[in-house]
Amino acid sequence: MARKPEPKQKNIGTTGHEWDGITELDTPMPRWWLWTFYLTIIWGIIYMILYPAIPLVKGATPGLLGYSSRGAVAEDIAAVSAKNAPLDAKIVSLDLAAIGSDPEVGTYANNGGAAVFRTFCIQCHGSGAEGAVGFPNLLDDDWLWGGDIESIYTTIKHGIRSEDDDDTRLSDMPAFGDDYLSDEEIASVAQYVLSLSGRATDETLVEDGSVVFADNCAACHGDDGKGLREMGAPNLTDSIWLYGGDLATVIETITYSRRGVMPAWSVDNKLSEAQIRQVAVYVHELGGGE
């Protein structure tokens, strides 16, 4: 307060700095502080010997422990895979329909399937599985080849029109513009197809079109136009159109046919059996599964 503090050791002295009569003691630093400083140096040397440290032209010195962050990630992934192995085994051994109802395996399959989907499927089917022109929306209840889990599984495993898999799903709609039907016939059958969902623009052609349909299309799409899943023939009476439901697009489809493809994911082990089952469960639970 009133008295000026006196240094405990009289030989300390001051730094020589002075501000408004206030001087600064030149107190020596505690010795343990110096030890701590030496310890950090020793620590640093040991660290440099054990861990990657000195940058050279082609990467850093590796260090005695051989540590690398990539290696650590690989170890982590291996550990997670090892932990998931029993679950994967269970997914493969379970009946497909039973996977989703098992609480532990079901959650795992769904999350694993979502990860597989994000990696391999969203390029065509979209990140929300909403599809695109020519690539089916997997959220709705309309399925070309069937929406039960077995059908979804088969589609993923063997693909569609895949050249690598003999068991692939195959349908072969002719390009009716190549000598099968005249332009007039195509125009009339297109009007008939639109009429199936109540959207014909020229009623006068519908009747002619129904004859053309019965002769050329009903074999696969059915007499009532509701499609046939064994043939992968779409339902023409509903509100969902893979390539578009307007007149011009329907005429284009009839004239040139459509040959959408999907890889057979089991070929070359692109996806493991467990992964295929996971993604089948995931797609089945997106909202349209049967």
Add this chain to the structure above:
Amino acid sequence: MSTDTEETPPQLYAAREPIFPKRVKGKFRQLKWWLMIVTLGIYYITPWIRWDRGPGLPDQAVLIDMANRRFYFFWIEIWPYEFYFVAGLLIMAGLGLFLFTSALGRVWCGYACPQTIWTDLYILVERWIEGDRNARIRLHRQKWNLHKVRLRFTKWIVWLLIAVATGGAWVFYFADAPTLLVDLVTFKAPFVAYGFIAGLTATTFIFGGFMREQVCTYMCPWPRIQAAMMDEDTMTVVYREWRGEPRGKHRKAEGADKLGDCIDCNACVAVCPMGIDIRDGQQLECITCALCIDACDEMMVKVGKPTGLIAYITANDEPLERAGKPPRNMWKHLLRPRTIMYFTLWGAVGLGLLAALFLRADVQLNITPVRNPVYVTLSDGTIRNTYDIRILNKFQREETFLISVKSLDDDSEFDLELQGIDGHMIVVPADTTYSQRVYLNVSPDEPAATRDRTDVRIWIEAQTNGERASVDTVFNGDAP
């Protein structure tokens, strides 16, 4: 020391000068003993208090359950999204420190800081084993022999046991204490538990046994910050040099009548755990533990002089006292704008937290609309929107919720569908968050099907007591 300052180069570093605080008796020492018993008692015993919360829930009164992301405090249960309670408590702790510092100076340092408490405990052990100040100084100066080794090792072992108990008590706050104790002893506890015990054992042992006052002087930032909250009305430990000086020992010698009250007995220096002489005035090392007050008062009583030569007074009382006037009333110092403001803020945060605590609901509903895609057309033209809902069931029992939906814009009829569940009942286990995917379907004839946005409200209702929660969200139609 007769070294010539001019010729000796300044030392760059120096060894710590050992401090041997002498035992002292008095009201402040008494208060500090009680504070030590209470604070250490709270720290060591709290994890062992049991609190029944029903089946499936931990029965530990105070538990930070990291794995399940819950904080239990007796009847209160904090979920992670309620972290603002913790933030609020930390703000209150901060403001409380400001309040106490501005009123009573470094009272936290002197009485309540763990560094002070544990150092005090370690010095107590040291005194039991090695004796009081003079015996310890002798022991420190003597050469190593069997006697010294025995005393030193006994002391270190007792310190180490206290340190282990300190580190051990810490981990009990994060897991069921009895289970963890058995696991620790049978070496089945997780590595992180041993790691924390080892770390806290080391810091307790080193800081309490060897670093002591250096932690306050060199390492802790708080003493330096505290200066910003102190002013001339702050109570600090002060030597009344205008009463004590000139000091002198020889009461019966010639000229003794010119001496002040200080008998230069060095009692205040001998008891100081920081190793300073309070008679040099205010110093940055002083933690205002007030032990010098006790020591001086004891001497003053013995020599028949009034006590209070060293006392808690404020800076602006000094000129009054020097002029022979009585100091101002203590309340005048304590109640001033700064302390009133700190207290008001502290109280406001506290009241806010209390209100939030009593107003929080037992049921909460969160909705995330799935916007990728915003809607799905089904084969019959139905428009579907998808939502991920989360129900927070804070009841400590399983609860069934009825979920329902209502359009806020028109009378569109929504068909609500639960993924994987028939009907509209959702069963949520006790004390959990439950995620569920919900579909809202609307037939193409309804207005909402062709409207860009329709506001909807989704309700859940607990079936046992009817408590409800709702969230408003948006339904996106296929606008032409």
